[in-house]
Amino acid sequence: MKITREQVLHVAALARLSLSEEETERLQGEMSGMIDFADSLKELDVSGVPPTTHAVPVQNVFREDGVLPSFDRAELLRCAPRHDESCVLVPRVVE
Amino acid sequence: MDIRDLTVAELSALLAEGKLSSTEITKAYLSAIEKEDGFIRSYITVTAEKALSDAAAADERRSRGTPLSPLDGIPFALKDNFCTKGIKTTCASRMLENFVPPYTATAVKKLEQAGCVLLGKLNMDEFAMGSSTETSYFFKTKNPVDPERVPGGSSGGSAAAVAARLAPFALGTDTGGSIRQPAAFCGIVGMKPTYGRVSRFGVVAFASSLDQVGPMTRTVYDNALILSVIAGHDPMDASSLPHPVPDYAASAKDGILDGMRVGLPEELLGPGISPAIREAVLKAADVLREKGAVVEKCSLPRVKYALPAYYIISSAEAASNLGRYDGIRFGYAAQDVESISELYTKSRSEGFGWEVKRRILLGTFALSSGYYDAYYKRAQQVRTLIMQDYDNAFERFDCLLTPVAPVTAWKFGEMSKDPLEMYAADICTVSVNVAGLCGLSVPCGTDENGLPIGAQFIAKPLCEETLYRAGAALYGR
Numbered sequence: 001m002k003i004t005r006e007q008v009l010h011v012a013a014l015a016r017l018s019l020s021e022e023e024t025e026r027l028q029g030e031m032s033g034m035i036d037f038a039d040s041l042k043e044l045d046v047s048g049v050p051p052t053t054h055a056v057p058v059q060n061v062f063r064e065d066g067v068l069p070s071f072d073r074a075e076l077l078r079c080a081p082r083h084d085e086s087c088v089l090v091p092r093v094v095e
Numbered sequence: 096m097d098i099r100d101l102t103v104a105e106l107s108a109l110l111a112e113g114k115l116s117s118t119e120i121t122k123a124y125l126s127a128i129e130k131e132d133g134f135i136r137s138y139i140t141v142t143a144e145k146a147l148s149d150a151a152a153a154d155e156r157r158s159r160g161t162p163l164s165p166l167d168g169i170p171f172a173l174k175d176n177f178c179t180k181g182i183k184t185t186c187a188s189r190m191l192e193n194f195v196p197p198y199t200a201t202a203v204k205k206l207e208q209a210g211c212v213l214l215g216k217l218n219m220d221e222f223a224m225g226s227s228t229e230t231s232y233f234f235k236t237k238n239p240v241d242p243e244r245v246p247g248g249s250s251g252g253s254a255a256a257v258a259a260r261l262a263p264f265a266l267g268t269d270t271g272g273s274i275r276q277p278a279a280f281c282g283i284v285g286m287k288p289t290y291g292r293v294s295r296f297g298v299v300a301f302a303s304s305l306d307q308v309g310p311m312t313r314t315v316y317d318n319a320l321i322l323s324v325i326a327g328h329d330p331m332d333a334s335s336l337p338h339p340v341p342d343y344a345a346s347a348k349d350g351i352l353d354g355m356r357v358g359l360p361e362e363l364l365g366p367g368i369s370p371a372i373r374e375a376v377l378k379a380a381d382v383l384r385e386k387g388a389v390v391e392k393c394s395l396p397r398v399k400y401a402l403p404a405y406y407i408i409s410s411a412e413a414a415s416n417l418g419r420y421d422g423i424r425f426g427y428a429a430q431d432v433e434s435i436s437e438l439y440t441k442s443r444s445e446g447f448g449w450e451v452k453r454r455i456l457l458g459t460f461a462l463s464s465g466y467y468d469a470y471y472k473r474a475q476q477v478r479t480l481i482m483q484d485y486d487n488a489f490e491r492f493d494c495l496l497t498p499v500a501p502v503t504a505w506k507f508g509e510m511s512k513d514p515l516e517m518y519a520a521d522i523c524t525v526s527v528n529v530a531g532l533c534g535l536s537v538p539c540g541t542d543e544n545g546l547p548i549g550a551q552f553i554a555k556p557l558c559e560e561t562l563y564r565a566g567a568a569l570y571g572r
Contacts, residue, residue, distance in 0.1 A: 015459040016439045038403045051475030055531020056291045061333040075197045081428030
């Protein structure tokens with residue numbers, strides 16, 4: 001399947017990535033190649049085959065809903081590129 | 096005696112006898128790293144100061160007669176996608192260039208609780224996406240066997256460090272072959288345990304239904320020793336398995352395979368495999384026969400579809416996992432942005448390298464409206480079929496023997512032009528992750544250029560002991 005320029009730009013917008021003109025063109029070719037390769041999956045009959053999301057059957061793992069110490073706020077805030085004493089800072093979202 | 100030639104088992108024995116101290120071992124490795132790693136370039140970060148103080152503490156415990164474990168005082172190194180509290184964890188990406196995690200991964204914590212001494216953090220493909228460690232944001236790592244060639248990937252720094260005797264052992268991660276393939280390229284032993292066998296808490300996520308942690312060592316016995324320490328259930332990783340952890344080292348000892356049934360899948364010994372590798376694997380089969388195994392041909396008729404299924408599933412899961420890098424809570428943040436959406440887009444576009452972007456976009460495409468059924472869901476259905484192929488094979492066989500890769504280590508730049516060519520090199524390893532099995536890579540000879548060849552053993556979930564028995568029979572303990 002040939003991936004169009006519009007498809008590349010649409011997917012990039014969904015993934016929050018911006019691409020230069022050159023990158024868009026390169027990706028159009030590379031993604032078309034990869035999708036062609038993935039199209040070989042269509043050679044197999046999968047009707048009625050259940051999908052596997054997870055190779056080992058571990059399901060519904062629960063734990064006691066107990067109160068446990070969590071991370072130190074100051075320590076976590078230090079990871080944030082922009083923060084003040086108690087909050088992570090982002091550009092204004094509401095005027 | 097050169098300290099760096101000793102295996103983990105030998106170091107452990109000498110430490111117990113008081114003939115060697117952790118400080119001596121740690122100093123030998125740190126000075127080797129200082130002298131030789133400028134050329135090999137396996138380490139992104141060396142934690143020399145902490146290593147020396149941890150080694151001194153281990154010696155102190157030994158002198159009081161209270162070692163934490165038989166491994167107390169033995170140094171090791173980590174692929175740089177294991178979170179280490181207070182120590183930079185970069186994932187070889189600009190996105191995490193300055194990230195200092197507030198916690199430590201469970202597998203690492205277990206090694207620390209056993210007294211192991213961290214030497215540093217190792218190079219890798221960016222976010223573990225690649226087969227040669229060439230996608231690292233920082234630098235390329237050389238293959239110690241031939242410095243003009245790649246060490247494999249994505250755990251290429253781990254394989255190179257262990258092979259070059261710059262660490263006694265290392266941990267890697269394996270999503271489609273990232274432990275086994277670099278182990279094969281550098282001539283060491285690498286284990287991809289059963290999905291869920293080792294906790295992934297604190298390991299930077301790539302593809303969550305495939306990722307697994309494993310040891311990279313110089314011997315089969317060392318590998319088993321380390322897996323016994325890091326395996327087991329972890330309440331912090333809901334996908335980790337509750338099954339008890341056996342003494343893996345006990346099965347890596349005898350090298351006798353009385354009646355073990357070994358299958359040779361003909362699809363993975365066909366025309367795509369280089370002749371030298373096919374020959375080496377068939378020779379390995381003969382060695383196993385001499386040790387008492389029954390080796391017969393078998394078939395995994397749909398195994399070639401594991402590769403496209405793997406690239407769809409892993410890219411889709413990566414697209415989702417890497418959504419967290421938004422320039423807000425941690426990691427790289429772009430400067431001079433006016434809106435929050437510009438912050439997201441600019442941070443991600445500047446922070447991720449090309450291979451990572453390509454996979455995020457492929458994965459986003461496979462999950463997007465109108466293509467989900469044709470690609471993502473179909474890949475998951477094919478996954479079921481591949482598991483059936485393996486189930487059928489394991490009715491007749493205890494384990495399977497295949498090459499690790501269809502080629503030996505390639506030269507820098509040789510494979511980076513066409514992504515499909517590089518992806519094809521993963522044909523022998525990806526199906527093991529897709530089916531949630533365990534796989535062990537052990538050296539089994541060299542090609543005409545003297546480059547190491549790896550043999551891969553594959554077994555059912557939780558049958559790591561079978562792999563260690565077979566591996567020890569082939570390569571010695």
